[in-house]
Amino acid sequence: MKRFYKPGIVLFLYLTAQSLFAETGPWFPHNVSAEGERIDKLVIFSFWVTGFFFALVVIALIYFTFRYRERPGSKAYYTHGTGKIERIITFLLAMSVFGVIDMNVIHRSNEDFEFLMGKNLDRSKALRVEVQARQFEWRVRYSADNKTFGTAKDITSLNQLHLPVDRPIFVQLTSNDVVHSFYLPNFRVRQDVLPGLVNQVAFMGKEKGQYTLACSELCGLGHYRMKGYVTVEDEADFEKFLADAAKTTDTDPANNWGWAWEER
C-alpha cells in the first residue's frame, strides 16, 4: 500500500490542479445583463459553503487513512455508534449541513429568483418581442406599436435579436416544432421553448455589443448550429435596425405566425 498512496495523492493533486486551473479565460462568461450577476454570486457563495463541508470530508479521509492504518498490534475501537451521544451528534451534523448550506441556498435562491424573473424591470418602458423557434433557427418579431402582434405592420428578423441598451425587454417564446431552449449565456437567461406553450423571459442589457443566442435543448441534427445573435445597442441604432428589418419583412399573411401578446 505504502508504495502507491503518497505518489498517488501527489499525482492526483498535481494533475487535477493543473487541468482545473488551466488558463483559458474567466470562469463565467462576461455578464451584460442587469440581474445576471446574482447567479454568479449565488454560485460562488454556494461553492464556499459546500467547499467548507467538502474540505472537512477530505481532511477526515486523509487524516484517518494515515492515523488509523493497520499496524502490527493495532486494534479498532469497538463501537456500533448507536448510543445516545452518537445519535445526537449525527442529528446535529445533518441539521447543520441543512441549516448552513441548504437553508441559505433556498433563501437566497427565492430572493434572487424574483429579480431574475424581472421584478425590478420597469414594465412601462419595456420592449416586447415574440420569438418563434424552429429547426434550426430563431424567428424574431417586433410589433409596430410595441403592443399588438400578428398584424401586417409587424417587423421580423431571422436569428437577430436587437435591443436598446438599458431598456427592459420581455420576450415571449414558443416553438413551431420540437422543444428548444432559448439561451443567452452572457445574460444568464435560459428558458425552454415548447410547442403549444408560450413562455416568457425578462431581462435588460446594460452593455453594448453582440452576444450569442444558442439553443440548449437537443432539437435535432442541426442543434449545434441553431445559433443566433443578440445585439445590445443605442436607441438610435435600434430604430435603424427596425427600419432596415421592415424592408425585408415577409408581409404574406400566411407566414404571419405572431400571436396576441398576453401581458404577464
Place this chain on the structure above:
Amino acid sequence: MSEEHMHEGPKSFITKYIFSLDHKVIGRQFLFYGLSFLLLGGIMAYLIRWQLAFPWTPAPVFGKLFFPSSGGAATPEIYTTLITLHGTIMIFFAITPLVIGAFGNFLIPLQVGARDMAFPVLNMLSFWLMPIAGAFLLVAFFTEQSAAAGWTGYPPLSSATYNPGAGESCWALAVVLLGTSSIMGGINYVTTVLNLRAKGMGMFKLPLTIWGLFLTAILNLAFVPVIAVGLIMLLLDRTFTTHFFTGVAINTAQAGQPLLYQHIFWAFGHPEVYILILPVWGMVSDLLSTFSRKPAFGYKLTALSMCLITLLSAVVWGHHMFISGMSPAMGKTFQSLTMLISIPSSVFFFNWLATLWRGNLRFTTPMLYCMGVIFVFAIGGLTGILLASRTMDIYLHGTYFVVAHFHYTMAMSVFLGSFAAVYFWFPKIFGRMMDETLGKIHFWITFIAVNVVFLVMFRVGLAGLMRRVADPSAYEVFKPLQPLNQIITYGVMVLGTAQLIFIFNFFYSMFKGKKASENPWEATTLEWIVPSPPPHENFEGPLPVVQCGPHEYGNPLSAGKDFIMQTEKAG
C-alpha cells in the same frame, strides 16, 4: 425450495450454464452482460469526447470501426446517435445489469441465507429478456435513421414526424423490454428478502448491501412501470398516430402535451438515479466496515436514511424541469423538497466517515475503491445543491455542469463502487483472487483520470457550454474552452486505457489467480461461510441460523480473531 436437504445440480451444459435457474450462474451472466455493455458505452464516451475536443476529425482507433463510411469522423447523425446510446447503454444496459442484476442475483440469496431466489424461473426470464432488449438497442444503432432524440427521448423530437426511422422505435422498445426485466428482478428481490431470510435474520441484521438492493427493487417495482407507460404512449404516437404528446398546433391551440412526457419521464428518471446508487451505498457501507475492522457506525440510522431517501426520491422530479415552463410555485416546492434529501444523505455520509474513525484500516483494492466512492460522491452530492436551486438552475441547466454533476453522483460513484464490488466478491464468484498490485495501479490511474475528466467538466459548464452540442467551437463565446475540452478528452483516453489493466486482471485471475479460501477478507456475512465458489443451492447441510448482526468486527469478546461470523454468537 426444500428447507433442509439439497437437490442435485443440473448436469447438461445448457441447463447448467445457459438456461440456468441457479442465481449464481444468472448473476455471472448479468456480470458479463453488464461489463460488455460498459465497454461499449465507454468506447462511445470516447468517440463523443473526441468529437468535442477535435470536431469533425477522424477519431483514432475506434472511429473507423464504428463509422467507416465517414472515414472515422463523426457527422451530426453519428454524434446524436452516440449521445443517445451512450446514455441509454450506460444507465440501462451497463449499470443496471452490473450492480442490480449481477450483484443482486449473486448476493441476495447468499447473504440472506437462502438456497436460491424465490422464483428461479422468473429470475432466468429476467436475464433472458436482456439480450433481446440489447438486440433491439443495437438495431437502433445500425438502422439507416438511428435513434437520435437523446436518452431522454423528449417528444416531439422523438415523434414519427421528426425522427421517422425505425431506430427511435427500437430504442423505446429496448428500454421497455429492459424495464420488464427489471420488474421481474424486482419482484424476485423483494420476495426473497422478505420471505426467504434464514432463521434469526431479522431485517436489521441484514447486511446494508441487501438493504440497498431491497430498496432499489422497491423503486424498480414502483417506477419502472411509469417509464414503460410513457414509452408505450410514445410508441403509440409513433406507430398508431395517437396524440398523447404530439400534434400540437403552431400557437396555443393544442392537442397533445409534450410537457406531460417530461413529467412522466422524470417521475421515473429521478428515482432511477437512486435505483442505480442505492446498492452501491449499501455495498460501500459494508465494505468500509469490513476493512476498518469495526462495526458499521450507526447501522440502523444508515438503513433508515436510505429508506427516507427512497421515499423522497419519488417527490423531487420537478427539479429536472425548472426551466421547462412549469409554474414558479411548483418550482419553489420542488426546490425545497429536493434540498431535504441532504439531511438523510449527510446522515449516512457521516456514518461512513465515523466507521473509518479509530478503525484498523486495511487498504485492500476494494477498500481503496470505497474511499474513492466517498470522495466522488461528496463532490457529486454537494454540487447537487447548486442544481437543486431553481435560480442557479436557470444558468446551469443543460450545461456541462449538470453533466459533470450527474456523472459524479450516479456514474462515477457507481463505476468505482462496482469495481469495489468486483474486486471484493470476485473470489466468491470465481473461486480465485484478483491480483492486488494490478488492482491498486488500476485504482490510482482510474481515480485520477476520473477526477481530471469531471472536475474540468465543471469548469466548462460554469463557462456556460451546453451539452449535446456537436461542435463547441462553432460558438465564439465557447471557443476559448477548447483547451479544457481537450484536457477532458485526454483524461478519457487515459481512463479507457487503464481499464485494460482491469480486463487483463479479471480474465487472468479467473483462470490463473491464487485459489481463494472460504473467507479471504475475514468478513462476517453468510456468503463467507460457504466454499468459494459456493456449491449448487449454496449451503451444504441445513440452512444457517443467524446469531448476530452483519458487522461484528473487533468485538473484544471474540477470542483469537477480530471478527465474529453471523452464524456465531457474539460474546
